Amino acid sequence: MRNDQCTGEERDNIIVVKNLHKHFGEVKALNGVNLTVERCKVVTIIGPSGSGKSTLLRCINYLETPTYGEVWIDGELLTRTQKQLNAVRTEIGMVFQLFNLFPHLTVLENVTLAQRIVRKRPLEEARSTAMEQLQRVGIPEKAGAFPAQLSGGQQQRVAIARALAMNPKIMLFDEPTSALDPEMIKEVLDVMLDLAKEGMTMVVVTHEMGFARAAADEIIFMDDGLIVEQTTPYDLFNNPQQERTKLFLSQILHK
């Protein structure tokens, strides 16, 4: 079941980031990032801690307001207008390292709430969409449970279902498996792999090289708030061009 928009030959750039800078006081988290992501492509971002990966991801949906630079989503330049941002964010799902499920709501309510109050879907439609997505991530039987009753892997799958239920055009993942116990990583990665196969546009910060090899069209290495290298996973792993990339790869691959 490929996304219809992925069938044609011509694919536009659904995300365009131009000369993006983000400063937190003295700290310069991003120092002029340029990035384009084609529709239906999967891009993974790797890089040392503090290199600005999360900040870049959070600037793409303006959870952080860039200090300087432009972000274009599906042909639209983002501004600080709340109304525009709310509408754009509806089209961009985000999955966090620590899941960030709403602990006071059941799994089903977690997945229906935004559909109801943002997409304004009627209850029945929101419920059936939610159940569809819970089915897809493999835990429809937990619909009535509270997040605290679920394992980490299950919580992260609910978080993915919650984002997907909004029918986003883009999914952003910020280290979705790094807070998980090793035995739960696979169940989350499998969901993400399926999603990639279906043609979802994805930007994924992760150090799971298996995922990058299997699903990524492109891989980006970031350091010091800059994109150091951007190429196919095969080339990055087998033929890195930059010294910093080689150093980083040797560190994470020999762990």
Added chain:
Amino acid sequence: MADKVPLPQTGDPALSLTLEGISLKPEKDQLGKRLSEFPWWFVAIILIAVGTAYIIVSNTNYREAFIFITAGLSITIITSLIAYVFALMLGLLTGLGRISRNVVLNNLATLYVELIRGIPMLVLIFFIALVGVPVVVDSINAIGRWFEQAGIPLVGTLLTSVNNQAVSMNVRAIVALSVTYGAFLAEIFRAGIQSIGRGQMEAARSLGMSYGQAMRCIILPQAIRNVLPALGNDFVAMVKDSSLVSLLAVRDISQVARLYAGRSFRFREAYITLSVMYLTMTVSLSLLVRVLERRLRHDR
């Protein structure tokens, strides 16, 4: 997980004994521990209440004092309840202002909280009732006259018809208590909202919710749940502080007790009865708050 916040501290763990019944284990040190943890203070309070109740029933002077003072009970309760409801609304709005990034709202909210916290409550009660309310009423009248001159007599007459004599001391007392406690409750709400991890707001916003929607559906339900015990404790405090309105000649239990004592010179009867009445109310409310705390902890 990062977003779990510790619940506000529960008080005396030994209280569980009185709530769940005593099940003493045969072991000796266990017994000693239980005995030292047993809430003797609570038994003492019950004894005081029961003893006073007995005296009130058996002694005509005390009974007379009790009946006289009871006449003020409804004023005390109604004043506290209404003022608390208004303080909750004012506190929630101010708490939201305190965390707002809007410079004007934020400074207004902070100014209000700091003003209230910097003035003794006794002075505040006098100030709000005798200065604040009249100034507001005068301003409303002035606006009404402006409307009349502007040729909108309907609104004008409505606004000029309020006058200071018509605003009774009971109403002023409620305003004074609400405004005072609004500032205290604002700090509770603010702390509650800030106790919710940043990730909750981010997750909500990333789904396209507006700030208001995220606040209403995600942050506040969790925040309020966390601060329910603190809000309850402040209601108990307000019941006690409602005695200050007696200084505005509002006929609450403190005021009628003073009247009774002044008239009959039976100071002991008046003030013992009055104290026990406050104690009965505050201790039973505190117990309710503790039960609520346990409920919230178990629900987690």
